[in-house]
Amino acid sequence: MKYLLLICLSVIVAFMPSIAKAKSLSLVQSCAELVDIYESRDEKKFLASQRTSLSESFRAGYCRGVLEQHRASNNRHCSSDWYKRAKFIAALRNHEDRFSDSVLLKKSCDEY
Template sequence: MNTRTLPIAFLGLLSSLAFASVQANDDPEHLIQSCKELVSIYVKRDQQHLFAGLVTSPSEALRAGYCRGVLDEYRRSSHCAQSNWHTQAARIAGYPAYAEELPSVETLLKQSCAF
C-alpha cells in the first residue's frame, strides 16, 4: 500500500466505525445485552469489591459503557423521571433480548424511566 492510499483506507475505516455506531443506536438487542453487562459488572463489584475490574473483559466493559452512556444521554436530553441509572439499566436488562418482537430503543428507554 503506498502512502497515497493510506489516508483513504483510514477514512474508510472511520466511516465504517461511525456507521456501526449509528446502527447500534437503533438495535434494541444490543442495548439490552449491554445493560445486562452493566448490571452484571456491578453485581461482581458488590461481591468481589476490588477484583471486579480484573475479572471484567474489555468487551464487557465496552458494552457496559455503551449502556451507561445511552442512559446518561437519554436522561440528560429527555424528561426521564428515573434518576438512578442502575435501576434504569436493570429494567432494560430484564427485558428478554431474544423475544419475537423487541420494542424500539426509544420505547425501552421510555419504559425504563417510568416509576
C-alpha cells in the same frame, strides 16, 4: 500536511467497520452487561475487575451513555438512577425484539 491528511483518512477507513458495528449494539444486551459488571463489583475474587473484557466494558458503557443521554435530553421527569433503569431494561432479555430502544427508554423512565 498531505501526509497528515493521508494518515487521518487511513485511520478513519480502518475504524469504519467498528463504527458501523456500534450502531447495531443491543440496548438490552448492553444493559445486561452493565448490571452484571456492577453486581459483580463486590466479589472478593482475585482480580475480579480485571476479568471484564474490553467488549463487555464497551457494551456496558454504551448502555450507561444511552441512559444518561436520554435523561439529559428528556423534557419530562426521568429517574437519574441509571442502575434501576438498566436493570429494568436488562430484565427484558427474552423480549428485546418486541420493543424498540426508544420504547425501552420511555418505559424505564415511567417505571422508576
